[in-house]
Amino acid sequence: MEGQESTYNTLKVKNNKSQHQVDTSPPITTLRSEQVLIFRLRTGHNGMNHDMFTKFKIGSTDQCPCTAGAMTAEHLLQTYPLYKVLRKRFWSQPTSLQNKLFGCLDDLRRTATFARETQATI
Numbered sequence: 197m198e199g200q201e202s203t204y205n206t207l208k209v210k211n212n213k214s215q216h217q218v219d220t221s222p223p224i225t226t227l228r229s230e231q232v233l234i235f236r237l238r239t240g241h242n243g244m245n246h247d248m249f250t251k252f253k254i255g256s257t258d259q260c261p262c263t264a265g266a267m268t269a270e271h272l273l274q275t276y277p278l279y280k281v282l283r284k285r286f287w288s289q290p291t292s293l294q295n296k297l298f299g300c301l302d303d304l305r306r307t308a309t310f311a312r313e314t315q316a317t318i
């Protein structure tokens with residue numbers, strides 16, 4: 197792909213605890229809306245309860261409504277029971293979070309479409 201080298205970037209994302217290197221290697225997807233979604237899921241800057249509560253003290257808890265854990269990208273993509281059936285439709289085999297967020301273009305598209313279908317606010 198032409199110009200690929202120049203588009204390999206890393207972005208330093210600060211949070212209270214540490215600095216993470218977030219790989220923003222392109223092309224994460226071709227649709228901007230999908231790129232934004234994947235970026236938000238990767239970085240944790242996504243408006244989910246955990247993000248809003250821990251960073252901005254907005255809301256009363258960082259927990260998911262299912263009460264099984266904090267509402268994070270990982271919870272949404274991997275364990276939130278409400279989306280078990282939907283998850284199975286997208287990933288018939290157990291799939292790592294790493295694959296869902298940093299896999300190939302098809303993986304990322306699948307993740308973005310899944311996230312959209314959950315109608316979670318991201």
Ligand SMILES: [Zn+2]
Nearest residue numbers: 260262264276
């Ligand atoms: Zn939950």
